[in-house]
Amino acid sequence: MKPFLLCLFVFLSLGRLSAQNPQKGKLIIEKFLAPSLQGNHAGEDPMRRITIYLPPGYEESKQRYPVIYFLHGGMDVLGDSIVMAWWRLHELMDAAILKGHIHPMILVLPNSDAKLGAGFYTNSTLTGNWSDYIGKDVVAYIDKRYRTIANRNSRGLSGHSMGGNGALKIGMLYPEVFGTVYAHSPANLGWAAEFSLNASFFKGMDSYRNQYSIAEIQDDLFKRGDGTKFYMKAMANLARAYSPDEAGKTFLSAKMPVSYSGDRMMVDEETKRKWEANFPINMIESHLPGLKSLNALKLDWGRNEEARNVPIASLEFSKKLEVNQVKHFAEEYLGGHINKIGGYDGRIYTEMLPFFDTYLKFESKEPEAVR
Incomplete structure (x- = not known):
């Protein structure tokens, strides 16, 4: 069975099982019309899929929850549902919550696949407004349909590879929407190594x-x-x-x-x-007030990263934040681009989830409007 179909089969099977077990969270796949992608000139479909994890007990309670938005990478058919299945994020969330590793949260993976691969979470006059799609459309849709704490202090933004790039970029563009940001192995932050003009x-x-x-x-x-x-x-x-x-x-x-x-x-x-x-590393100076307003910011990368631009540009990004007195965390770990992200010993479970549990606010506050 091809990896894509295998992942989809596993995802759907586990989703059905988790829905029957009260100690497990629930997985939902929906589609919604994204206004920011309507009328684009590249024929990108504005009807977008979105994969949502609801924590155990969500349907029985009246509680409101913080939300982690996770942006997937691009160009290899690794969209929302496949990432959820491949890294078994629903199982990691269940285990973290049930073991008291984190408080209950909602996890949202919006689909950002484009016809030729990826929109790089960037507003484009050709392919559509992919930054606004995340910062406006997805957040507004989730806040309207689910019991979220609709406040920047209770919204976390994360992502891997292209999604790590997107998390940093959208975190700078929408600091009033997302209060905490975590980027895994962010790709193409700026010219470095194999990502160069003479490549x-x-x-x-x-x-x-x-x-x-x-x-x-x-x-x-x-x-x-x-x-x-x-x-x-x-x-x-x-x-x-x-x-x-x-x-x-x-x-x-x-x-x-x-x-x-x-x-x-x-x-x-x-x-x-x-x-x-458009490189996030060159956006820092023009977005300093927003960066400094974040409750927490972190990026990490693997020492054995296959794409050499990632550790080089990530370190430079961190140094530039430091020079501009932006408080943040930056960490190099033993791993590559993918092999230490998922699993119970991976960065999502051991680092990202506790990070958001620490810095997201769980008490309910007055909702604030999304731009």
Whole structure:
């Protein structure tokens, strides 16, 4: 059985079982119309799936709960339900709550898959407003339908890889919505290591220019492939998020910061500036009041990370926060990009959940409006 189908089977099976056991939480999959994605020019579906974990006893109580919003990574069909199943987050939540490791909370995984892979949690005139989708639409939907404590101090935002990038970015853009942020292995925070202007995958991307239709590119580039194709795919999605160019009828309706004439590399300085303006590491100075208002902020990364840009840029991000006197936690641990995230010895169970249990507020306060 393919991994995707296996994960889905496990998820649905465990979801049915947990719903029958009063000591287990309940898993719900819903769809809702996201206003921030309506009318986008890339044909992205504004009807979004959302996976929700409700703690044990939720249906019998009248209690209101804090919420952790977890943003998934991108480009490898690792959306909300699959991440929930793959890392068995429902089991980790059940165990943490029943053992008194944490107080009962709601966990929400919104689906952020895009047609060509990912929207990088960034507002784009082409693919839609993916930052607003999380900061406005998802939070408003959950607060309306579930017994949440509708206050920034009771909302946590986390994510892994692309989702870690998104957690830091949206935490800066929406500090009035999310009071606590935790980013796991945040990818592409800024230029570093293999994520650089002279990287081979920019030349690889350029080879597709004017040679293939979008459908052909999807059949080739956007299927799972080797590491080079993975990065080429990431660059295509970053371009559609950071530097869309519909009017110019350019490749993928977006501009790349680098193009080639034979072996000669040419840098488009304007497009490069647009990319750099969207890198979370370059957003720090312009969002200092929001960052300093957070109740807590943490990022972590593995020492044996396969994508070398992650530990390098994460450390630089932490240093920049420190220089700007932003209180935060930053930690390197023994692990790679994925292998120490899930499980009872992984970062979600041992670090993230206790972190949110410490810094989220459990007492009810007056709801505050979402922008």
